[in-house]
Amino acid sequence: MQITSLPHIDEHTTDIAAEVDDVWRGLGEELDGAFSHTGFAGYARLVGAADRTASGPRPLAAGSTFPGFRVVTAVPGQELILQGRHRFSSYALIFRLDPGGSGRSRLRAESRAAFPGLTGGLYRRLVIGTGGHAVGMRRLLSAVRRRCEYRS
Numbered sequence: 001m002q003i004t005s006l007p008h009i010d011e012h013t014t015d016i017a018a019e020v021d022d023v024w025r026g027l028g029e030e031l032d033g034a035f036s037h038t039g040f041a042g043y044a045r046l047v048g049a050a051d052r053t054a055s056g057p058r059p060l061a062a063g064s065t066f067p068g069f070r071v072v073t074a075v076p077g078q079e080l081i082l083q084g085r086h087r088f089s090s091y092a093l094i095f096r097l098d099p100g101g102s103g104r105s106r107l108r109a110e111s112r113a114a115f116p117g118l119t120g121g122l123y124r125r126l127v128i129g130t131g132g133h134a135v136g137m138r139r140l141l142s143a144v145r146r147r148c149e150y151r152s
Contacts, residue, residue, distance in 0.1 A: 006112035018148035026148040047086040088123035
């Protein structure tokens with residue numbers, strides 16, 4: 001499924017006191033650490049994710065994978081697009097970086113997903129309807145911000 005045809009779920013933004021290159025590096029490290037965690041790998045197997053292991057180049061580049069995701073686009077300092085699928089959903093996370101001037105950056109995370117069928121609809125209620133996805137995205141962006149600002 002094409003990413004542009006996936007329905008928009010939400011977008012989260014955080015401002016970071018660091019240059020875009022530092023945020024890019026921090027984003028890659030945080031994603032790699034968060035999604036390669038043993039618990040997430042087990043979850044990816046449980047739901048039948050297409051990508052279940054970390055592989056490919058690091059820092060993240062097109063073709064890199066970690067449980068649940070494959071990097072389809074990596075433009076350092078600008079955009080990182082992850083795509084995945086499993087039994088209940090096809091989805092994408094699109095991260096965009098904007099320079100904010102004076103050593104600041106804005107990191108945006110857009111989520112897109114389709115949840116086909118009855119089981120997909122139930123999964124959507126569980127993940128999106130409960131607010132769990134939004135909490136997870138806010139935590140991820142906060143972790144990137146802390147990682148980058150701590151280095152600065």
